[in-house]
Structures are given as structure tokens and as C-alpha cells.
Amino acid sequence: MAFPWVGATTAAVVDGAFLALLATYIWREITAAGSWDRAPIGILVTLYAVTNILFHLSALRGAPTDLPERLALSVMTLMLTVIGGRLAPTFTREYLADRNMSPLPVVFSSVDGVAIALVLVSVVTWTIEPESVWAGVLLIVAGAASLVRLLRWGGWRTWREPLVLILHIGYGWVGLFLVALGASILEAGFTPENAVHLLTTGAMGTMTLAVMTRASLGHTGRARHADRLTVTIYLLVNIGTLLRIFAPNPETPTALTHAMLGLSALGWSGAYLLFAVAYGPFLIRASLDE
Numbered sequence: 001m002a003f004p005w006v007g008a009t010t011a012a013v014v015d016g017a018f019l020a021l022l023a024t025y026i027w028r029e030i031t032a033a034g035s036w037d038r039a040p041i042g043i044l045v046t047l048y049a050v051t052n053i054l055f056h057l058s059a060l061r062g063a064p065t066d067l068p069e070r071l072a073l074s075v076m077t078l079m080l081t082v083i084g085g086r087l088a089p090t091f092t093r094e095y096l097a098d099r100n101m102s103p104l105p106v107v108f109s110s111v112d113g114v115a116i117a118l119v120l121v122s123v124v125t126w127t128i129e130p131e132s133v134w135a136g137v138l139l140i141v142a143g144a145a146s147l148v149r150l151l152r153w154g155g156w157r158t159w160r161e162p163l164v165l166i167l168h169i170g171y172g173w174v175g176l177f178l179v180a181l182g183a184s185i186l187e188a189g190f191t192p193e194n195a196v197h198l199l200t201t202g203a204m205g206t207m208t209l210a211v212m213t214r215a216s217l218g219h220t221g222r223a224r225h226a227d228r229l230t231v232t233i234y235l236l237v238n239i240g241t242l243l244r245i246f247a248p249n250p251e252t253p254t255a256l257t258h259a260m261l262g263l264s265a266l267g268w269s270g271a272y273l274l275f276a277v278a279y280g281p282f283l284i285r286a287s288l289d290e
Contacts, residue, residue, distance in 0.1 A: 012056035019049035044079045051075055070130060073199060074123035080174050080199075081119045081146065084207050085112060088167040089153045091214075095164045096157065105153040115149040118142040122178065126185075136185030143178030150175060162226040163217075166210040166234050173202030173241070194245045201268055202241040209237055209271060216279045229278045233271045240268030 001011045023046040030038050055068040089105045096104055122138035129135050155168030177198035183189030190198075213233065217224050226234070243264035248257045 008060060012060060016049075016053045016056050019045070019052050023049045040082060041079075044075055044082065048072060048075045048079070066130075067127070070127045073196065074127050076204060077123050077174065077177070077199060078116075078120060080171070080203050080207055081116055084167065084171045084174065084203075085116070085149065087211070088150075088155065088171050091164050091167060092153050092155060092158055095161060096154075101157065103154075111145075111152060112149055115142070115145040118145045119178065122182075126181070131185060133186065136182040139178050139182030139185065141182075143175045143180075143182060146175035146178060147172070162231050162234060163210075163214055163224055166206065166213075166226075169234075169238065170203055170207035170210050173198055173206060177203060190245070191249075197241070197244050201244050201264075202238070205237045205241060205268060205271070206234070209233055209275060212275060213279065216283055220282055222282070229274065233274050233278070236267045236274065237271035240264045240266070240271065243267065 001015060023042065026042045026045050030036065030042050051068050051072040055065050055072065058065045058068055086107065089107045093104045093107060096102070118138070119142045122135070122142035125132070125138050126135040150168060150171055153168065155165060158164040158168070177195060180190040180195035180198050181192065184192045184195045189195075213226065213230050214224060241264075243260045247260035247264065248254055250257055250261065
């Protein structure tokens with residue numbers, strides 16, 4: 001999609017195929033291992049692939065893309081709620097147990113179930129009725145429940161290990177996104193565009209790097225500890241998010257708007273570039289050794 005001469009149809013086929021193939025791969029792994037408890041992940045990735053295809057079909061026909069965009073954002077919110085809500089307490093529990101620190105967070109309880117259900121109901125309502133008062137109220141309630149869920153894990157106790165703490169920060173963006181989106185619908189806070197950036201640049205950007213760094217260290221036999229470069233990666237992606245959501249209104253840009261948006265892009269993209277520079281060499285070596 002970055003190269004206009006490729007053509008919109010070709011770009012749609014290539015881009016649409018990626019998530020479709022990823023969903024196929026995930027279902028193959030679930031089936032081969034008989035891990036049917038992981039089926040919700042397969043379902044969510046499949047839905048995400050479908051929303052992407054719907055987006056391209058709408059764009060190619062010149063039809064509005066609002067609905068598939070909301071569907072995609074809703075699926076991603078659920079994915080982060082389910083996966084992030086499992087990883088953060090699990091690794092926090094592991095970290096605290098290794099240091100004989102108690103109490104240990106519960107990985108899943110009725111509070112988690114209620115929070116997930118509220119997120120599901122709220123995003124479905126928003127997808128269908130994006131401007132309704134009910135959607136706004138439900139999103140705020142779901143966001144508050146997600147933040148309560150986050151606090152129950154006691155992430156602040158992992159401050160000595162950013163590799164664990166960053167999972168809590170990433171999940172925190174999800175709760176803030178839901179609250180901000182609901183408030184924007186009720187015209188009591190962020191604009192819808194800035195609210196969405198809490199999810200896309202904040203939650204998705206941070207959680208992706210959190211999992212990438214941890215998995216890269218673990219699968220290459222390195223100590224699961226965030227060094228200075230890794231902490232810099234975390235800082236850059238979160239600073240980029242803050243600059244993006246607090247930049248003055250882009251519809252009436254000023255010099256400050258351009259500066260903040262430019263620095264936001266530099267910080268956010270720089271985090272991923274630094275990951276490639278810092279982690280790429282030993283990931284490549286590990287692949288060659290296999």
C-alpha cells in the first residue's frame with residue numbers, strides 16, 4: 001500500500017492474505033496440539049482477518065470503511081483484553097513467586113470474567129451504534145472494570161523489572177482507551193480520533209513490543225531482564241503515544257501540532273527500529289543455528 005504503482009487490488013490481496021495465512025497457521029497449531037482451550041485466540045485472529053478483508057472490499061468499491069474499521073478495533077480490543085489479561089498476571093505471579101513476595105495475583109477470577117464480558121458487550125454496542133449514549137456509558141463502565149482488573153494484579157510491585165511492568169502499562173492503555181472512547185461519545189473529553197490512538201499507538205504498540213522483547217530473550221536462552229536498550233524501547237513507544245494523543249487538534253494545525261506529531265512518529269517508529277537493531281542480530285543468529 002506504500003507504493004501506488006502496485007495497484008489497490010494487488011495491495012488488498014497481499015495485505016488481506018497475511019492475516020488469513022496467520023489465522024490458518026494458528027488453527028493448524030491448535031489442532032495439532034489439541035489445545036482447544038486456545039480456540040478463542042484462533043477465533044479472534046480469524047475475525048481480525050475477516051475485518052481486514054471487509055475493509056479492503058469496501059475501499060475497492062468506494063464504500064464507507066467505518067464499519068470494518070470499528071470491527072477491527074473491537075476485535076483488537078478483545079484480543080488485548082484476553083491475551084494481555086492472561087500474560088500480565090501470569091508473568092507477575094512468576095516474578096513475585098521467584099522473589100518470595102506475596103500475595104500473588106490470581107490469574108483468572110470472577111472479576112476477570114465480568115471485565116471481559118463488559119468489554120465484549122461495550123465494543124459490540126459501539127460497533128453497531130457508534131454514537132449512542134448506551135455505547136458511551138458501556139465503554140466507560142468496561143474501561144473502569146478493566147482498570148480495576150489491572151490494579152488487582154499489583155503491577156507496581158514489579159517496578160524493578162521493566163520486562164514485567166511493561167505488560168501492565170500496555171494493558172492500562174486498553175482501559176484508558178475504553179474510558180476515553182466512551183467519554184468522546186458523550187462529548188465529555190477526548191475526541192474519538194485521540195481516543196482510538198490510545199488503543200492503536202498505546203495499547204497495541206506497547207503490548208506488541210512487550211511480548212516481542214520477552215519472547216525474543218526467552219527463546220534465545222537469554223536472561224529475561226530488560227537492559228537499558230530495552231527500557232529505551234519502552235520509553236520511546238509510550239512517549240510517542242503521549243505526544244500523539246495530546247497534540248493540538250490536527251484539523252487546525254499549528255507549528256506545535258506539527259512538532260508534536262513529528263516527534264510522536266519519531267519516538268513510536270524509533271522504538272520498533274531500535275528493537276530491530278538491538279534484537280535482530282541475535283534473533284538471526286539463533287535462526288541460523290537452528
